[in-house]
Amino acid sequence: MPDTSDRPQIPAWWARRAPAAGAAVMATGILSVGLHLTDHETLSRIALALASVGWLALAADFVVRLVRDRARWVREAGTPAGLTAVAATTVLGIRFSALGWQTLAEALLALAALLWPVLLVAVVRHWRRRATGGVFLVCVATQGLSVLGSAVASAERWDWLAHAAMVLFWLGLILYVIAYTRFDVREVTRGAGDHWIAGGALGISALAGAALVAAHHVNPYLWNDDDQGALRATTTVLVTLALVGFCVLLVAEVVWPRPRYALERWGTVFPMGMTAVAALAVSAALDVSWLKGLGEVLLWLSVAAWLAVAAGAVLAARSTSRGATPGAPGGGRPVRSRGPR
Template sequence: MGRTRRNERAWRDEVTPAAGACVMATGIISVGLYLTGHTILSEIFLAVACVLWVVLAADFVDLLARDRSRWTAAAVTPPALTAVAATTVVGTRFSLLGRQGVAIALLLIAVLVWPGLLLAVVRHWLRHGMPGGVFLVCVATQGLAVLASTLSLAGKGDWLGDAALACFALGLLLYADALRRFDFRQVWTGAGDQWVAGGALAISALAASKLTASPLYTGTGHAFLRNLTYVLLALALAWYAVLAAAEAARPRPSYDVRRWATVFPLGMTAVATLSTGAVTDVPWLRTLGRVLLWVAVAVWGLVWVGFAWARAGGPRGAPQTRPFSDPGAPPQTPLLKRRRG
């Protein structure tokens, strides 16, 4: 019993905010499987995402109670926003499942957490040279837009559609600001979170497709949103191609917790493509979305294998030493610390 408690305590000490990308990745694949008609498999992925969400939420509260200084240090880094993004992704899947009450509750949680984390992150980030996690300011904000628009389409209030539009616009502004701070060398050297540069555009495209499907916007507004959806999706696919080429040219096979931030953009690009194809009635986009979805599922499985191998003592990526904020900020710790002795 004592050994079990020590192992549990060690596990909690190893978890960082970046681990929230695991929930995001699993949840968005669940959405994609639902959109392609794989209902049972989609619900299995949803169950896994929910378990992971509860575990990480418990760790979040536990760390706040045990070590407030460490919690504060983590809360000012962009990966902290995975808490918001993960909650909105799971909420979106519950809305598609017809569980609107659960989806609304998750939206409320995300809305309560989002402003404080966003302001803390923005106040502490660098002017330039930041890793891909910087784009999480956009991802978290667009996650709110996606969940709010999904609930609006489910008949839970037109005001949610208006709120989604506001979050969508803010998300695009945050993306532009993040882009000028991003270190483009990360495309070749990043440990996985460089993919968020494309994933942020993919979730923006998904939000735009949801707004395009809304009956609130007709005529010129509808045409503008539809064309903007195409542009955002094209840019997301372009990022996908560039990042995939960089991975092929410079393979990085070792496990790193930031690899979950690779899986999420892969899944999000697939879902955005599927949603755009459905809303705009473009069959080849739906076909492409299906192909991209199974790529995401395969990479999701590979990352879990890497996680298990790392836990068993296999090789893993180097610890992240570059701070997300000011030069004096404490570096992030990887999910799995190397054992001593």
């Protein structure tokens, strides 16, 4: 008869990691977008299926906590990790919109738009100085709404939604600047992985700019020449900063290696994938051919990082189910979480 003594450990393992595990859905979803942009459709759909299953699990957990443990839900909603609910929803919506499933994309846009102000206000109210990279999720969630809004607006020819996406784009940049004033830059040398979101937020901002430029290509009367020029210039600056940030963070990983698995490492994979997608999208929107090749290289680096972190997650789950120390694959000293508090 199979041993069932370990079965209760799995829900406990999950409970300790949601809602921050939303970063895993974000990472998998953005890789699906990148693989689609590079015509690897089969791999893209496999990644989309994995991200969708993860999103459904997180959505169920979100609802159960809201209904059964309101105090805990409120407490977690006040952390930056809570905004992964919005960001993960928008990333999935972006991919579904690219598939032509506009009704589903619109439903996800509506859901994200409903959650965004509630969670954003809760997070901002609990902001602290010397924060980890999760503080930049205020920008990521906002720009995710902008990208999805632009995608749906282009597909449905809804000018009002494109203008709303433009407002969110500029608001997201303001939130990035404010978040940076709260960010502890020492996280670059000692962070558990989510410090990469500082660069990922620049990447998704560049993606939002590219999406707005692309929306103008669909409807040439959407923006005037000044607006289009400002968008193109800002997007160019943003993708440049995202690429520079990628290089800086990668060098920091080599100089100050942190090889142990931690849940925050999904906060590394998502920014890597987002930077790749941003390069690919800006290449198409602004007709910068060399960015396409660079974006493809960064995408495969992101896929490799996803596989490494996924392997670490599986080992961590197995260790927990066997009673080993959580967070250290195969047991051993636990990794001290530096996630958002």
